[in-house]
Amino acid sequence: xxxTLTDIMRSAIEDNLKQVVYSALKDSAPELCHMxxxxxxxxxxxxGLDAQGKxxxxxxxxxxxxxxxxxxxxxxxFATAVELIxxxxxxxxxxxxxxxxxxxxxTVWVKWGQALGIxxxxxxxxxxxxxxxxxxxxxxxxxxxxxxxxxxxxxxxLTNGQYLDxxxxxxxxLTEADYWPMVTGKTAALLAGCTELGALAAQVSEDxxxxxxxxxxxxGLAFQVQDDWLGLxxxxxxxxxxxxxxxVAGKKTLPVLLGIQANGAFARRWAAGPIAxxxxxxxxxxLKVEGVQVAVESTVEKLTREAxxxxxxxxxxxxxxxALQEMAVQLIRRQN
Amino acid sequence: xxxTLTDIMRSAIEDNLKQVVYSALKDSAPELCHMxxxxxxxxxxxxGLDAQGKxxxxxxxxxxxxxxxxxxxxxxxFATAVELIxxxxxxxxxxxxxxxxxxxxxTVWVKWGQALGIxxxxxxxxxxxxxxxxxxxxxxxxxxxxxxxxxxxxxxxLTNGQYLDxxxxxxxxLTEADYWPMVTGKTAALLAGCTELGALAAQVSEDxxxxxxxxxxxxGLAFQVQDDWLGLxxxxxxxxxxxxxxxVAGKKTLPVLLGIQANGAFARRWAAGPIAxxxxxxxxxxLKVEGVQVAVESTVEKLTREAxxxxxxxxxxxxxxxALQEMAVQLIRRQN
Numbered sequence: 001x002x003x004t005l006t007d008i009m010r011s012a013i014e015d016n017l018k019q020v021v022y023s024a025l026k027d028s029a030p031e032l033c034h035m036x037x038x039x040x041x042x043x044x045x046x047x048g049l050d051a052q053g054k055x056x057x058x059x060x061x062x063x064x065x066x067x068x069x070x071x072x073x074x075x076x077x078f079a080t081a082v083e084l085i086x087x088x089x090x091x092x093x094x095x096x097x098x099x100x101x102x103x104x105x106x107t108v109w110v111k112w113g114q115a116l117g118i119x120x121x122x123x124x125x126x127x128x129x130x131x132x133x134x135x136x137x138x139x140x141x142x143x144x145x146x147x148x149x150x151x152x153x154x155x156x157x158l159t160n161g162q163y164l165d166x167x168x169x170x171x172x173x174l175t176e177a178d179y180w181p182m183v184t185g186k187t188a189a190l191l192a193g194c195t196e197l198g199a200l201a202a203q204v205s206e207d208x209x210x211x212x213x214x215x216x217x218x219x220g221l222a223f224q225v226q227d228d229w230l231g232l233x234x235x236x237x238x239x240x241x242x243x244x245x246x247x248v249a250g251k252k253t254l255p256v257l258l259g260i261q262a263n264g265a266f267a268r269r270w271a272a273g274p275i276a277x278x279x280x281x282x283x284x285x286x287l288k289v290e291g292v293q294v295a296v297e298s299t300v301e302k303l304t305r306e307a308x309x310x311x312x313x314x315x316x317x318x319x320x321x322x323a324l325q326e327m328a329v330q331l332i333r334r335q336n
Numbered sequence: 337x338x339x340t341l342t343d344i345m346r347s348a349i350e351d352n353l354k355q356v357v358y359s360a361l362k363d364s365a366p367e368l369c370h371m372x373x374x375x376x377x378x379x380x381x382x383x384g385l386d387a388q389g390k391x392x393x394x395x396x397x398x399x400x401x402x403x404x405x406x407x408x409x410x411x412x413x414f415a416t417a418v419e420l421i422x423x424x425x426x427x428x429x430x431x432x433x434x435x436x437x438x439x440x441x442x443t444v445w446v447k448w449g450q451a452l453g454i455x456x457x458x459x460x461x462x463x464x465x466x467x468x469x470x471x472x473x474x475x476x477x478x479x480x481x482x483x484x485x486x487x488x489x490x491x492x493x494l495t496n497g498q499y500l501d502x503x504x505x506x507x508x509x510l511t512e513a514d515y516w517p518m519v520t521g522k523t524a525a526l527l528a529g530c531t532e533l534g535a536l537a538a539q540v541s542e543d544x545x546x547x548x549x550x551x552x553x554x555x556g557l558a559f560q561v562q563d564d565w566l567g568l569x570x571x572x573x574x575x576x577x578x579x580x581x582x583x584v585a586g587k588k589t590l591p592v593l594l595g596i597q598a599n600g601a602f603a604r605r606w607a608a609g610p611i612a613x614x615x616x617x618x619x620x621x622x623l624k625v626e627g628v629q630v631a632v633e634s635t636v637e638k639l640t641r642e643a644x645x646x647x648x649x650x651x652x653x654x655x656x657x658x659a660l661q662e663m664a665v666q667l668i669r670r671q672n
Contacts, residue, residue: 029496031503092458096451115432118454119498122428125461126491133485141477148484149469155462160365162455167367 006059006323009072013058016076017083018042020131025123035120036127039091039108046105053103056331057194058083063327064198064212066320067311075201077135078147082194084128085151089158091121096166125155139201147197154193161185168252172271176257180221187227188220195219199314208314215310215328222303222332228253229296230335232284239336244280254299255292262290304332342395342659345408349394352412353419354378356467361459371456372463375427375444382441389439392667393530394419399663400534400548402656411537413471414483418530420464421487425494427457432502461491475537483533490529497521504588508607512593516557523563524556531555535650544650551646551664558639558668564589565632566672568620575672580616590635591628598626640668 003011017040025033037043041051058079065075093099094107095117101107109117132148139147164182168174195216199209230239231246232255246253259266266286269275275283287293307328315321339347353376361369373379377387394415401411429435430443431453437443445453468484475483500518504510531552535545566575567582568591582589595602602622605611611619623629643664651657 024492025496028492029499032496032499092454096454113502115502116499118428118432118457119495119502121454121458122461122498123492123495125458126488126495129465129484130488130492133481133488141481145469145477145481148465152462152466152469156360156364156459156466159455159459159462160361160368162458163365163368163452166449166451166455 004323005066005319006063006327009059009062010055012073012076013055013062013079013083014052016080016131017058020080020084020134021127024127024130029123032120032123035108035112035116036124038111039087039120039124041103044105051103051105055083056327057086057190059327060191060194060216060324061198061201063320063324064195064216065202067315067318067324068199068202068204068208068212069316069318070198070202070204072198072201072320074138075198077132077139077144078151078197078201081128081132081147081151082154082190082197084124084131085155085158086190088121088124088128089162091117091124093162095121096162143200143203147200150193150197150200154189157185157189159185161187161189165252169250171252174252174257174260176254176261179252179254179257182252183221183224184217187224188217191220191223192216211310211314215307215314218303218307218310219328219331222300222307225254225296225300225303226332226334228255229293229300232287233293234335242277242280244284247275247280247283248277250274255287255296258292258295259287259290262292264290266290266292300332304329307332340659341402341655342399342663345395345398346391348409348412349391349398349415349419350388352416353394356416356420356470357463360463360466365459368456368459371444371448371452372460374447375423375456375460377439380441387439387441391419392663393422393526395663396527396530396552396660397534397537399656399660400531400552401538403651403654403660404535404538404540404544404548405652405654406534406538406540408534408537408656410474411534413468413475413480414487414533414537417464417468417483417487418490418526418533420460420467421491421494422526424457424460424464425498427453427460429498431457432498479536479539483536486529486533486536490525493521493525495521497523497525501588505586507588510588510593510596512590512597515588515590515593518588519557519560520553523560524553527556527559528552547646547650551643551650554639554643554646555664555667558636558643561590561632561636561639562668562670564591565629565636566670568623569629570671578613578616580620583611583616583619584613586610591623591632594628594631595623595626598628600626602626602628636668640665643668 021036025036034043041047061075061079061082062072066072090102091108094102095109095114099107100110108120129148132151133144135144161182165186192213196209196213199212231253232244236243260270266283269283311325311328357372361372370379377383397411397415397418398408402408426438427444430438431445431450435443436446444456465484468487469480471480497518501522528549532545532549535548567589568580572579596606602619605619647661647664
């Protein structure tokens with residue numbers, strides 16, 4: 001079978017990721033390097049494709065560059081940087097949420113302890129910057145500086161989204177208005193950064209870079225709302241999580257906030273305190289009856305249309321733009 | 337009283353720090369901004385000069401620029417960046433060590449919890465990068481890119497030093513050879529980065545930039561070994577810590593490692609297990625008798641001579657180079 005453009009990109013991205021991580025650390029800090037390589041899925045028990053994740057974010061970068069008419073190989077330093085930023089945030093997230101497994105393996109902090117886990121995240125963050133800074137061969141100084149600035153602005157949004165998410169945990173007075181800044185920071189800002197960085201590497205006009213940004217932002221929001229949908233109404237056989245698991249975890253998802261706003265049976269039950277696993281499925285059904293499922297689905301539809309409209313305006317017609325559109329639709333329509 | 341050059345720099349640095357932190361966060365993330373401002377000593381209970389720290393690292397940057405014959409104001413973006421890097425590492429250190437107070441106030445994680453504390457450190461790290469990247473007005477693209485690369489290489493060293501420090505906690509088989517990479521990463525790399533960044537901002541030759549780097553590196557090592565000396569033999573009335581507190585904490589300081597190497601009474605006691613507060617002073621005396629204090633003092637002397645030799649080669653004779661030499665000597669000779 002002939003490999004697709006996306007396959008070729010995925011393989012180049014993986015090579016570049018390894019090159020950056022190993023060249024920055026292998027000689028100077030071999031043990032720290034092993035922690036990075038473990039988290040990235042390259043070393044240790046359970047290593048391999050399943051442990052590596054889907055590399056969605058770097059693919060968004062390179063596909064955007066090619067869909068803008070540029071040479072996607074030039075975007076590899078940015079692609080590598082965003083994937084490392086994503087993984088730095090996962091390492092710290094797992095400590096903040098006290099999650100014990102990720103992609104089927106023990107999390108970094110479970111294996112090495114919390115102190116070394118925090119430190120491993122900091123290292124990953126540092127290397128992400130080095131990846132973008134060191135792209136000498138492919139990108140001009142101006143493009144690299146602009147790229148690093150985009151990455152840092154994404155990180156400010158990311159940490160603010162994380163701040164909101166953590167500080168929402170103990171609050172029961174939230175509304176839909178509190179939802180959008182949180183998920184924009186936590187999820188959509190990074191996806192918007194990816195598509196914008198791709199356009200920057202292609203050196204299209206600033207207007208078109210902004211359109212790519214808008215595409216990624218709407219895509220990221222649609223992706224997150226769909227994630228919320230799956231956490232409530234997804235098929236446990238496909239998602240691999242127990243049904244309506246987000247309700248039991250007490251997450252402030254869009255369905256929950258809309259349910260509170262509906263001020264019916266769900267809102268009364270939610271106000272009464274934590275939800276047990278046995279009642280979760282019934283409550284998910286209550287939300288359906290109260291019209292929340294339909295509202296969430298129409299939000300996903302609206303955001304998807306918005307994303308695809310921006311995409312059509314931004315790209316040139318080629319194999320990459322078709323692959324990018326396909327990937328966007330798959331991300332939103334996914335069932336797990 | 338006419339303010340000294342160092343006073344003028346200190347005030348400009350504080351202004352720039354505030355400008356960078358507030359402009360990056362105040363509108364987009366006001367609560368996260370308050371956490372930063374609290375840690376920096378500007379807001380919250382106990383704010384003020386004592387809570388701000390001495391700003392040694394940014395002063396090393398600006399003094400180095402001026403001592404190299406350059407305009408120190410151009411180095412402010414780098415000065416601000418290194419101080420924010422230092423403070424990011426303090427926020428995470430406090431979590432890793434579970435320290436409850438810093439500069440006489442509750443640490444960030446004690447006030448906001450561990451999850452938000454990790455996140456605040458990540459935010460500080462991000463803003464440090466933005467500070468260096470955004471110095472458009474003063475520095476060329478080339479100088480900024482080189483500067484950010486130096487900062488990231490320092491951070492790799494910093495996280496590796498932290499890795500070694502944490503992983504040494506449970507080890508009893510360490511020798512002097514294990515000490516130097518740890519303190520080079522934890523302390524000296526950042527000071528070397530400061531003096532190098534100062535020289536870079538002055539745009540002197542790469543050779544002279546390297547000499548500034550060597551000055552900062554030797555200064556940082558001397559500073560750390562003196563810190564170890566104080567932790568064992570410092571006057572509790574002046575250091576504010578109980579006597580020989582480092583022994584009780586089980587820290588792998590240079591005196592401890594030399595004491596193990598001496599293979600006498602101290603080494604036997606150390607091998608037997610944790611040291612109680614009541615026996616710490618006697619053991620510090622044992623180390624003196626075994627010749628460790630003299631060895632540590634001659635190490636400080638050697639490193640100080642090395643630092644001052646590099647400094648003399650690197651600088652031009654002016655008010656800044658005199659202030660820089662004075663600051664270096666004060667840092668090493670300090671009693672607390």
